[in-house]
Amino acid sequence: MGWIEEGDWMEYTVNIPTGGTYMVSFRVASLDQKINFAFMRGNTTLADIRFDSTRNFQHWRTVSNTIELGAGTQTLRIQANARQWNINWFELELLSGEMDPPGSAIDTDLSVSMQGDSGQWEENGTGGRLAYIVTVSNVSSTDAGNVELENTFPDGVSLVSITPSAGSCSSDGLVCNLGDVGPFSHATVRIVLSQPSPEAKTYLASVSTTTDESSLNNNQTSADFGGNCFIATAAFGSYSHEYLFILRSFRDNILMSFDWGRQFVDLYYSSSPPLADWVAKHDIAKATTQLLLLPLIAIAWLLQTGWFFSAVLAALLIAGIVIVFRRYTMAKAL
Ligand SMILES: [Ca+2]
Numbered sequence: 001m002g003w004i005e006e007g008d009w010m011e012y013t014v015n016i017p018t019g020g021t022y023m024v025s026f027r028v029a030s031l032d033q034k035i036n037f038a039f040m041r042g043n044t045t046l047a048d049i050r051f052d053s054t055r056n057f058q059h060w061r062t063v064s065n066t067i068e069l070g071a072g073t074q075t076l077r078i079q080a081n082a083r084q085w086n087i088n089w090f091e092l093e094l095l096s097g098e099m100d101p102p103g104s105a106i107d108t109d110l111s112v113s114m115q116g117d118s119g120q121w122e123e124n125g126t127g128g129r130l131a132y133i134v135t136v137s138n139v140s141s142t143d144a145g146n147v148e149l150e151n152t153f154p155d156g157v158s159l160v161s162i163t164p165s166a167g168s169c170s171s172d173g174l175v176c177n178l179g180d181v182g183p184f185s186h187a188t189v190r191i192v193l194s195q196p197s198p199e200a201k202t203y204l205a206s207v208s209t210t211t212d213e214s215s216l217n218n219n220q221t222s223a224d225f226g227g228n229c230f231i232a233t234a235a236f237g238s239y240s241h242e243y244l245f246i247l248r249s250f251r252d253n254i255l256m257s258f259d260w261g262r263q264f265v266d267l268y269y270s271s272s273p274p275l276a277d278w279v280a281k282h283d284i285a286k287a288t289t290q291l292l293l294l295p296l297i298a299i300a301w302l303l304q305t306g307w308f309f310s311a312v313l314a315a316l317l318i319a320g321i322v323i324v325f326r327r328y329t330m331a332k333a334l
Contacts, residue, residue, distance in 0.1 A: 001087050002057065008080040019071040020097035025064040026078075027088035029054045036082035039067070041074055053085075060088050066095070108142040110181065111218035112149070112207040116225060117190060127196040129160065130225050134205045136178060137186040139218075144209040149176040149189060152204035160192040181209075200224040200265070224256070243297045250300035 001010065028035050028051060035051040047065035054061050069092070078087070117131040134151070138144045147167075151174055153159070162173040165188045169176035178187045195201060206220040213219070255261030279285045302313050 004080050004083065004085055004087070006080055006083045010078045012076050012078075013073065014076055014092075015073045016069050016071050016092075018094055018097040019069060021095040022067055022069050023064055023093045023095055024067050024090060025062050025093070026090045027060050027062050028085060029057055029060045029088070030085035031055070031057050033084040034082055035063075035085040036080075037085075038077075038079040038081060039065070040077040040079055041069075046076075057086055106142055106212075107140065107214040108138060108144040108209060108211045109140040109214045109218070110144050110147065110207050110209055111137050111139050112205055112221045113137070114203065114205055114221050114223045116223075127194065127198055130157075130193045130195050132191055132203065132223070132225055134189045134191065134221075135186055136181060136188070136207050138181040138183060140214065141183045142211065143183060144181045144211050144213075146210040147178040147181045147187065148208050149178060150174065150206045150208070151176070151189075151191065152206075153193060154201040154203065156196045157193045157201070160194055161190075162192075163190045165189070195225075243293070246297055246301045246304070247293075250304060254300075254303055 024039060024047060026039075026049060030053045032053050032055070034053060035049065037049050038045045039047040039049065046067040046069075049063055049065065051061070051063045078090070113135050115133055115135075117133050122129045134149060136147060136149055149164075151162075153173070159173040162169045162176070164176050164178060167176060167178040167187070169189065173191060176189050178189075181187050202222055202224050204220065204222045208219065251265060255265055279289050299313065
């Protein structure tokens, strides 16, 4: 806009989404006159701009001022108080607002997960030594400040070691301060515990940050760790036997995903230790248990390997049962 004379004005209707402090900047030029105008809302002068000439009508300079604006639609006015100057553009930049505009993407989002680490469960006497990793992930593009992880251990377990990838943990391992977690990055905490009894127990972790979060539904997690196939361990003599690995992963990946499976596992852990003791002391019982377990191990392996093999095996088993049953009924009939 050129050829501006003293007393000229321009009005702009603008919608201000957020009330607060704004930096207003004007791109102006003049040949040899001082530049002077008021930036107004209604009769209120928000800024009184005075600027030296820029020595050329096309030699642009930017002049800025800080103003306060309320939210909402309003008319802003540039009122010329001097002649012979040009304006190219003006802009408003929010410096600090009263509130965030709706739908802004400034919230962060943490999520937490937990998984057994290598050597997840090592038997020692009546219980075991347990290792697992808690992973805190920032799944947003915004920094999460002062991230705190809270651990809950079941009764009776004792902490062996706790190792955060950043920050520090309390001596009892219940709270870890992980510092800031940047956008799309994560922090981990490795926890080693001594569990006094072998049955699976439930471990919990929850995470928080001083930054606002878009979702709190993913801030807690739990997992069951521990557990032992007592009878199988007794029969095969070693917890680390390859077959027992198959049975354990069958328990964790298949049985534990069904209600009846969890009930079976509970029943098994509450009733099998005395039987396991007896098996361990008798060689014939050991050999017999091994033989009895082999089909179960085979089924567990096949179930985890693929449904095709499982279907074939199930068909063979049913056929076998039918044949045995027929022979039995035929023998009875004779
Ligand atoms: Ca979250």
